[in-house]
Amino acid sequence: MQDYLLILVSTVLVNNFVLVKFLGLCPFMGVSKKLETATGMGLATTFVLTLSSVCSYLANEYLLAPLGLEYLRTITFILVIAFVVQFTEMVIHKTSPLLYQVLGIFLPLITTNCAVLGVALLNVQQQHGFLESAFYGFGAAVGFSMVLILFAAMRERITASDVPVVFRGPAIALVTAGLMSMAFMGFAGLVRG
Amino acid sequence: MSANLYHDGVDILHGQRRLWSFHGGIHPPQHKHESTNLPVIRAKLPERLILPLHQHIGEPAEPIVQVGDKVLKGQMIGRAQEFLSAPVHASTSGTVVDIGDYAVPHPSGLNATCIVIEPDGEDRGLEHPRVGDYLQLAPSALRNLIRDAGIVGLGGAGFPSYIKLNPGKLDGIDTLILNGIECEPYITCDDMLMREYPREIIAGLRVMQHALQARVCVIAIEDNKPEAFRALHDAALHEAGIDVILCPTVYPQGGEKQLIRVITGKEVPANGLAIHIGIVCHNVATALAVHRAVQDGQPLVSRYVTVTGGGVSQPRNLDVAFGTPVRDLIIQCGGDPAAVKRLVMGGPMMGYALHSDAVPVIKTTNCIIAATEADIVPPRPVMPCIRCGACADACPVMLLPQQLYWYAHTNDLDKVQEYNLFDCIECGCCSYVCPSNIPLVQYYRYAKGAIWIKEREHEQADIARQRHEFRLDRLAREKAEREARRRLKKASLAKNQDNTPHTEEAVDND
Amino acid sequence: MLAAVLSLGVMSVVFGLLLGFAAVRFKVEGDPLVDKIDAILPQTQCGQCGYPGCRPYATAIASGAADINQCPPGGEAGILALADLLGRDPKPLNPENGQVKEKMVAAIDEPRCIGCTLCIQACPVDAILGAAKQMHTVIEQECTGCDLCVAPCPVDCISMVPIAQTIDSWRWPAPEKARIAGSYR
Amino acid sequence: MSNTDLAQITRDGLWHNNAALVQILGLCPLLAVTSSVVNGLGLGIATLMTLVLSNVAVSLIRHQTRPEIRIPIFVLVIASIVTAIELAMNAYFHELYSVLGIFIALIVTNCNIIARAEAFAFKNSVVPSAIDGLAIGSGFLAVLVVLGAMREVLGQGTLFAQAEMMFGESASWLTVTVIHDYHGFLLAILPPGAFIGLGLLVALKNFIDARGKKQPATVIGRAHPGAVPAPT
């Protein structure tokens, strides 16, 4: 249990995917203009990331590894991810229009979220087992969602601030993300080893 | 003496009532003693009285006189138009010389319809029927009488009083509060009124109690008005069911919801009215007006007005006939209109600056501050909000003025509403304490207006959309009908005659 | 090589089949977005956006054919609302579509009206009353100020007039920005 | 396709619609690998190649797709290209490959590529698509290099350190020590420096654009209500 807890602390705080590992930055910058949309994106990503982390693990373990096709990892994983995302979107769109309102529009954006493929690849690289993969994916997604939501709330405040004209928009958002990442360095060393 | 009196008050509290407190509030310098040194006198009648038809909340009154008509004092010259409205009476005898647009007391400085009367100097009153014993009257008849007397809330809002005297429930209401708080600095008109007419006020209170079938009555007075308290206290000494209560001074205790909280510990629900929790609150001057209407049959034609500020040499209270221009009052109090920098109608916290001194006194005018340079805090630069929260600590409604400001200033109208903009009573405490000097209240007023405009536009857009769609439907229908008619015609033509191209062309052209 | 092609080929076929199935099984009709966009547009129906009325413009925005900055009557607030709704970056009004103007209403100089009914045909919201050869009037409350009736009038008797401000319609202005040391330029 | 159109595509890709500075896409590799110029250059070239190839491929197959499988097909195409490039890099620039690590594989999800596939290649024929890929890719590459240079100089006082990873041993002379005996401003090479550096570059671009335009760009935003310009 403690191991899983450590994975969570590590992925959420110490090695935060967005601020430390530089993954999933485009949606981080793109879908953080409003708190509500950021929350929706966070939820959608958490779902897909955990699911695809597990699916990719299975594909690797039971398809690629036995056949010795490790070099097809990227292509397989991305196919799995694209499929999961697309399928989820269609199902939600039909079955729950309400949920689709919240999550649906963000789903397509997730396919190209580096964090999703990144998690799948890192799982293999770090030789995670099934549960570890699931926790790793979940932790990464929670870390992503957390900073996304905090960032969105901050951006709402910043867009209403008297920011110098040339810095309005993405520029100041990037600087803010940098300062956030600086604050996150405070977690360095929290998980040793 | 004052300390002594306060103890009297505390005794009463201990005996019967516990006082509550509300969040926030401020203690601005009082400036009350300036205008209580001189006795109240009647203000001189001006050359022309300007009587706006809209001196209250609700629909404006409708003029029922014509230019050239001779009118008597107390004669109704404007009739209440709808349920929420109040009539206007001539405040002296004379001739109607004009009905037209004049500057009226309003923050916009815009003009509105007024009836102008040239006094004949006789001040002849209309003989009104007196009510012998109001207790014999049904509450509804009493209310009609009060409505016809043109009585509106004299505490500042000008809400037609007869509506507030309608309990709406069969079992009457619990508490009737008479608001003698007068918490704003400078203003002393209620103070003087209470000192001079304690018995009449209590008589008025009894009338209101009858109309409302109220269980208990409370008269609340702040402890910076010991004379008024003593007077009312003595007058009520032998009256059953009337508590006269001394409250520690804090602004805006006079606000209806705050006062109810202080007296009863209850909170008027947001979007609700005091009456929903069985409480009605009236101003002391309103009570006096009710008494006069019932006792003497006299409609509301004058009121006490405090004229004060550095711009007048003899600050005092005057009994002013409605329609008297402010300039006349200033001159009468030894002021020089030219030396006045800012002219405030109402108190320094909630009153608005007048654009001209030609505007008349109306029913809701309780105070005129002729402020000179010395009275005014010199304008300092407005700094950005530093989110210190001083405003939130001062807000009696427990709002977050800094957040309201933030969203109002960025035009985020949804968010301001989410932060309960419409619960703001515009008391000004937040602006008063703001170290950054931000005109917070103006932002809220602006935002309220902007929301109002936006909603109006939305309504209009909806109507326009409907009408446009209706028109498109109509056009489509007309086209279809034309088409059908054409086909019918063609068919009948074809039946009647041989198919000739000529006829077809003819049909096409029509 | 063969194993690679085969395994991935099979996988893609399966995924493709599933997605194809889902597309049929979970098909959704209609687009509620147009209604939402239309609700933001001011319904002036003036056509300045380049479309014959607000709803066609809304449809065009929803389909991606039109940008969000083409409606002058909606003004900056309208563009911001659209940007919010669609998650796009706001941009200034396209000057090709006109400029933000104060809202006006049409007024017919009634004595000069010859009762030609041309303005009635132009008015998108039926805000003009009148019949052939009779004097016409504008119902002020219904007029959206679209300007469309001005041009057709053969005797130029229609003019757009600003809406008069009264004590009832007056609203507090925002504080002057000059007083605010740290405010926007 | 006229020449002016192609020129326009090029200008857009390089400057007006620059992937990194305007569209703010492809940030992950952009920020992760730009602690030195050489890293930036390596990843930039790989991305450029992928962009051109994927644009061409998508443009070729644009009539063969159906909506429900469009995205899977795109990513399949892109992933194939990337993997091929990855393998080639591993073979020919092994050291660079190991430094760039997972970010080569992550070109697949570089948002630029799918964005161009969707927004451009899917709607245009092969030649413009290729040009577009080239332009966008070069614009991206340029930012990678500039940001890399900025961070490298500030962070460790050198330029083109480890040039040999890319150009072979003979190229180590390329490494320039800009500031001698420099202790290093660590912020620049740490993660925060990447974000802040890119933020400054975006602002710089805005600044240049604004100066060019004479009239400051009307920035529409949640302005102070008093500041809403009166209609003139």
Add this chain to the structure above:
Amino acid sequence: MMIAGLALGLFGIAGTAIVAITFGNTKDLILLKEREDLLKTLNVLVPPSLYNNELVTDTLLVRSEALLGTSTPVTVYRARMDGVPVAAVMTPSAPDGYSGEIRLLVAINYDGTVMGARVVSHKETPGLGDKIEIRRSTWINSFAGHSLYTTDSREWAVKRDGGVFDQFTGATITPRAIVKAVYKCLQYFIINRDGLFNPRVATILEDTVDNESE
């Protein structure tokens, strides 16, 4: 539905084919490059003139948590000249760095003298602890030439603790950890020297030392 399946399948096959072909063409080269890279690193520590065997493939996995600082097996590269053992490059870890594990390469001459050391990976504070990298300082070279015989066990420490190795200003923990790790690795080497070069031992060599011999 059928079309979708077929289309996606077709693209899948085509894409995979391209990749597979590329893979086929680059496979050997990649293997070669990987080996070359490793060799380059190892050659810095063990000059190629000293040995003539396949250093990269003549490996052995050993495990000793106490002396090699990690519970996972550690690779040993063995250099021989005409079959005669010359040196070994070990990959121990220093578990007690300021912010966690520091992974090392330590080359040891057959006679027990350190030929050189390198840091493979670490998480020490940039600007403080990272002077152990050869890119930032030559400190790591100071091990070369030391052995258990020339430098006695008390001297295997940083100067502040009475040893012979420098520390860095403001960051003593990191060098301490490395000095300790190299020292223990050397101990391991001396104890297991013969087993290490035994060509027949190909599997993991389990820890033979139970207690730390101080």
Add this chain to the structure above:
Amino acid sequence: MQFDSPTSPHGHARTSVTRVMLRVIYALIPGIAAYIYFFGWGVAINILLACVVALVCEGAVLRARSRPVWPFITDGSAVVTAMLLALALPPLSPWWLTLCGTAFAIVIGKQLYGGLGYNPFNPAMLGYVMLLISFPLEMTSWTAPQMLLEVKLGLIDAASAIFAGRLPEGLPIDAFTMASPLDTLKTQLLLDQTVSNVIATSPIFGNIGGKGWEWISGGFLIGGLWLIYMKVISWHIPAAMLGALFTIAEIFYLIDANTHATPWFHLVSGATMLGAFFIATDPVSAATTNPGRLVYAAGIGILVYVIRAWGGYPDGVAFAVLLMNMTAPTIDYYFRPRVFGHDRK
């Protein structure tokens, strides 16, 4: 007749941003005095230098943005930022360190966001953290308290150390530096020492916390209480932060006293007191609702402990403040007071 017609209220409490900031500066005096007493004139020089740099930077940016310069230069906020930053730096840190940190704080931390009132992060702490991660060596060389020094440093000595990097007698600055109490504790605990052992063996520890540090914390405590009395800050933030830090420290102290210092040690060590009363309370970057402030400050208290006990940095106040700054807008959104007449949610 034209009258002036601004809106109500027509009166004002006559407070101002300048007055608020001035009070903060006054409140810092006892702590600063103790600081100078224990660590010498370097502190004063740093503060002065930082103030000058802050004002120059602030003025320059305002000028460049064509904003009014005077009202903002005189509002005192830049001075407060500069003072707090300088107080967080090692007493003999080289001049360029102070300069870089202050410039970063003012230009990037504050003015880039629009200046006074708009910065989402605490500028002083941004400056400090930037320095800490960029120049860890310089930032971890603390001057030893004066009483542990053979040679006392005069004003001239301090100035020469700061501006020229050396001392008159030719002594290296290293001779005057040692790890701070929190740093010492952290390093020794890494070496598997017990807390009591560390405290007994190092001369840097006093009765509760570090020698001298205890008194400095006391000074800031006094100033902070005065600020609460003057209503410049509300009690929520200091109380919640100190309360949370104390509670969590007590819990772990009870669990294992060998590896966890006493809660009192945490309260008087490092920047705890300065942080609780002066840094976490920065109104601009903190949560602005009272319920939100409690959550915000409790978060700081907990994070301070987490970073001190398990993280890589000896003190966590700066990081904790920045991390919670990030959450402040979200907290403000979710923790709002009940509005009069509304039901409790």
